[in-house]
Amino acid sequence: MTTNELASKKILFATYSSEGHINPLTGMAKHLQGLGCEVKFYVSDHFDAKMKSIGIDYYPISKANDSNSETIRKQYPELITTNDPVEKHKIYQKILVKTAKDSFEDIQDIYSSFPFDLVITTCAYLSIPLIRYKFQVPVVSVGVIPLAEDEETGAKNTPLPQENAINFKEGSNPYAELLTAQGVPYQKAEIVNILKFLTRQASLYLQIGTPEFEYKHDHLGENIRYVGALSPYLKPASENKWYDERLEKYAKIVFVTQGTVESDTAKLIEPTLQAFINTDTLVIATTGGKGTQLLKEKYVADNLIIEDYIPYADVMPYASAYITNGGYGGTILSIRNRLPLVAAGLHEGKNEVCARIGYFKIGIDLKTESPTSQAIYDAVQEILENKVYKDNIVNLSDDMNTYNPLALSVKYIKELLNKES
Structure with missing residues (x-):
């Protein structure tokens, strides 16, 4: 044909x-x-x-x-x-x-x-x-x-x-x-x-x-x-990409999101904000429009950015770790961007994605939907200090990009x- x-x-x-x-x-x-x-x-x-x-x-x-x-x-x-x-x-x-x-x-x-x-x-x-x-x-x-x-x-x-x-x-x-x-x-x-x-x-x-x-x-x-x-359709790149000058200020950057379905920000977004508030790590959190203003009022610090939505492509190239509840699309994007993951999800098949993240050692599977702030902090530190996660995801990304x-x-x-x- x-x-x-x-x-x-x-x-x-x-x-x-x-x-x-x-x-x-x-x-x-x-x-x-x-x-x-x-x-x-x-x-x-x-x-x-x-x-x-x-x-x-x-x-x-x-x-x-x-x-x-x-x-x-x-x-x-x-x-x-x-x-x-x-x-x-x-x-x-x-x-x-x-x-x-x-x-x-x-x-x-x-x-x-x-x-x-x-x-x-x-x-x-x-x-x-x-x-x-x-x-x-x-x-x-x-x-x-x-x-x-x-x-x-x-x-x-x-x-x-x-x-x-x-x-x-x-x-x-x-x-x-x-x-x-x-x-x-x-x-x-x-x-x-x-x-x-x-x-x-x-x-x-x-x-x-x-x-x-x-x-x-x-x-x-x-x-x-x-x-x-296989990626969603994106209009031709414009000059109006999302950018914040703090991207250049911090050496360590964490990107966290719970996707578009999960509405309870207390499961992942809030413990991540709590883990890193007023530290040397920049946290970029996207909520999918769920409780954004309340989170901005509750977590006030120069190293926290909280928005409804930011294009992943505008954030991931700067990030050091991606914290996710196991959405498959976000995980694939993280692999493409050579970005190690911290995963915390159990339901709707997300534990299967999280299990793969841990099995292939491209990140850490916390094996829960509601990790503590300390667990998130420790997992990020492990990813930043142990190069095995970065090496594995780079290899997987190179394969996927063929x-x-x-x-x-x-x-x-x-x-x-x-x-x-």
Whole structure:
């Protein structure tokens, strides 16, 4: 298939309405649009400004519950009040199955006016087998979290499928009922480990990252391809980059963020600010717009910078350590910037990212969601003093930078479409 042949294709991007799922797809979407593909998104109105800013039309959520990172905790307050991981998994199970059913109905409506040739989504999207079966079109899934495959014995110490996947076990199985109702064939044992099932259901699975940041696997699916650091779309660099003169004043700089979903700043941001307030270390904290002004009033010091959001690309080149709750996108960016990490996250699969950070010794896994200020301070000092973390992340970054993510993605998509045709 030539680029001209690819240019005639209609491509629908459809996944969950959260930054962690939408953002990694925007770079690929713009690239395919630039090759002449007709590209559209199916996404929440919450992303209206983002879609307009990158110049891609979208179909808004209609029948499905319009949940996004800002509204999901209001719509499902039990996510906040429940601390038991098993109960949380049951809540997510209910949310994801309902979203799959309703969004599939929306996509059926979209197909009547936009008969797509290809759907591109992310790895946890439960509608993948429904779309493939109903429309008989290929579905490309992008791995925006670590790969959910079987590892060699002893390869790691915190297996994602058992601890963090939204697993559907014996008894009441709403996802099985949905698949059966739509006539989608499946084996009962397959959907116990739902992430692995969805990985295998995709026509093509593009994993963000490289094998060097992956455990050794006994059986890797034939549809899996690594594409390196697939990044969100960024407009051409302007002269208005974020900058603060204190970046030049401090030799040690720590960057801390909890991503866009976690709203409790007491888990990571506040203990980091407390650990370094009035020290010789500059702390740059981004809150995602959660409690920024209150934090500015509570933590006042020349060595603390607290903002809603600062582009990672404007901060990471200056930083000495990155403190994170285990978001995969931020971790990949940290690797690209050769920036060792301090990781503290447990839920929503974040412990799997944190475990990799510790396993490959590109940082320190604190194995908690709520580290003390002392634990954070000690971990940063260890990273600054022990060059093994910097050496390891430099090597991993060099490996990742040998990949051309967009070129590889297009290559694999062309191969898929040729095969399907």
